[in-house]
Amino acid sequence: MTPLLQQAFSAHHFRQQGHALIDQLADYLQAAQDQALPTLPWCPPPQMLAHWQADAAQGPGGDPEHFFAEVLAQSIHIHHPQYMGHQVSGPAPLAALAELLAAVLNNGMAVYEMGQVSTALEKIVVRQLADALGYPPEADGILTSGGTLANLTAMLSARQVQAGPQANVWELGTAEPYAIMVSEEAHYCVERTARIMGWGAAGIVKVPVDARYRLRTDLLETYYQQARQQGRKVLAVVGSASSTSTGAYDDLEATAAFCRRHGLWFHVDGAHGGAAAYSPKYRHLVNGIAQADSVVVDFHKMLLTPGLVTALVFRNGTHSYQTFAQQAQYLWAQGNEEWFNLAKRTFECTKRMMSVKVYALMRTYGPALFADYVTQQYDLAQTLAQQIAQRPFLELTTPPMANIVCFRWVPPGLSGPVLSELNALIRQRMVEQGDFYLVQTQLKGETYLRVTLMNPATTPAHLTALLDQVETVGQQLAFAPSRPKPI
Ligand SMILES: Cc1ncc(COP(=O)(O)O)c(C=O)c1O
Known part of the structure; x- marks a missing residue:
């Protein structure tokens, strides 16, 4: 190792810098909780950029403690009780510590031997969520990087399953004019999914909402028939639990019944509010969620975990193997459903050890x-x-x-x-x-x-x-x- 590499990898330095950082973070958490900081030390973009450009112009050197202190001081403070903005969790500190552990280990997760522990923990975390959702034992799924990607992944599975094995969309591609139905208040990533799939603007059928911003399930039939008359093949209905702007929960039971009647895939975007399944008082909001073919829940929104970590769970676990059917000779043999080779079912190849931080919370505090x-x-x-x-x-x-x-x-x-x-x-x-x-x-x-x-x-x-x-x-x-x- 060169002297510089020796310095960068020194366990001694890591111990010193790590202890100092933990002290800094503990002081920071206390200050945020005591409101000894502003919630947001607002700085216009040009000034912020100029400040850090000046810092970068000084070249390498300087102690990280000073740098960390500046980052802390200049950031938005999500742990401040007057932070009431976007849906980002102020992570439970233990989950942040588990994140540090995962960052040092940096196991890759694509295949089992690249992430033995976190692969097993992922299965347990997903199972625990599936139980909370009321899913049957055959439910299974994966963790992935964010609700946006998880919703897209769910729709890839929906397309493959709905098109049927003879169509083999993954292998042969498709020019079918598919479409997804969704409330006009759904998160924009659902529309993005339809466009990424190549279905264009007509690939997203937006159904109006009622006075409480919930999907008008009474209009599903009309919009479905209209889409069919216009030549669209509706693949799935996406229920929001909850929507982003107002936190409205769609009627999942009525949507499930509609999907059953027409043989459509029922997907629930529970990125924000799927977490209600854990609350005895508010669980009723997600009544019907267990009837969904697939559900997305973000742990980094309402489940106290640093981003990103999202669960995508399928009622029929084998559907999770339909998403990406291609062969990667150097990674795995094709065909068998190996739950432990996660890249078969996730968009990511290298993936963070995201299960570790969720499991740390579950193991220490329980679902309570x-x-x-x-x-x-x-x-x-x-x-x-x-x-x-x-x-x-x-x-x-x-x-x-x-x-x-x-x-x-x-x-x-x-x-x-x-x-x-x-x-x-x-x-x-x-x-x-x-x-x-x-x-x-x-x-x-x-x-x-x-x-x-x-x-x-x-x-x-x-x-x-x-x-x-x-x-x-x-x-x-x-x-x-x-x-x-x-x-
Ligand atoms: C309902 C809903 N779905 C999906 C997303 C996107 O999730 P992510 O930011 O994890 O990609 C959001 C984000 O706010 C959301 O509120």
Whole structure:
């Protein structure tokens, strides 16, 4: 080894740097929980880039502790109780430690001998989730890198299975005009899936939603028949559990019944809200999920795990072997269903040891941890909705079903585009102030503030403070002589 390589691989340095980093992270976690940091130390993109360009221009050297401290200080702080933005979990610290373990081991996972432990753990983690979903013993699946990829992988299996073995789509390709039906509120990755599959815009049939933003199952038949008349071969219906913008849960039982009637594949995108299966109080939201042919659940959203780790589970486990049927001579012999050679069933070749972090949580705390978390966060959304209802100038879009709440500030006399612009400005101002992190969404063409209650340390008092700030900033902006323009 050259001296530089020796330095880079020194166990001694690793021990020193690692201990220092753990101390730094523990202090950081405490500071975030104590609100001794802003939620988001906002910095416009050009300044952030200039800062790090200047750092890079200094060339190699310097101690990593200083670098780590800067990264910590300048990042968004998801562990801050006033982080209420996108659906990213503030990971349980133990899961982050397991991630470090997995990063050092860096087992590749494509074939069994490249990841013995994590392959076995993956089977156990998937089984445990399948049990929570109410799936039968023959259910099986895989972990993969994100809900987007998992939804695509599910649709690849659906195409292969629905087309039938004689069509052998994987081998021969297909020009069939397939389509997927989905609610217009579904995550955009479902539409992307249809387009990636080469079915174009007509490959995604968007069904309208009801007043609570749930798929109108009463319209499924009409939209299905229309698609058929237009020459589309509908392959699958995707139910959202829940949708992204408002956290609405589609009626999975009605959707399952529709799919059975027409022999369609039923897929549930439970990337965010599939986790409700763990909560005795909120499990009813996913009634019918066990009838789905395939289900996606993100552990890095509502299951306290650092990204990315997503489960794709099939009710009939053999379907997971249909997705990628090709031969890789140098990796495995074709044909047999080897659960332990995971690259046969996942998009990835090299894959992170993602099961380790999930299993670390399951083994240490049990499924009760997930149950407590989901129940608490969903309860908190009900509390926020009640607080909003008590304020005359705040308007709730719809009673929340998950831990996602959309609302807006509606001062007397304002409506339409001006109201949308004002709410966008409120959010922008609040992000710049850095006390809270919240996002915005478009619903029926209008802009709403959107809050996802991800942090278990968030309390009703934080929610009151949030609404106070929305109203204060709203007042300041509405009555400012010249209103700033949104970014
Ligand atoms: C309902 C739903 N599906 C899929 C996704 C995409 O998941 P990922 O970010 O893990 O790719 C999201 C992300 O927000 C989502 O909310």
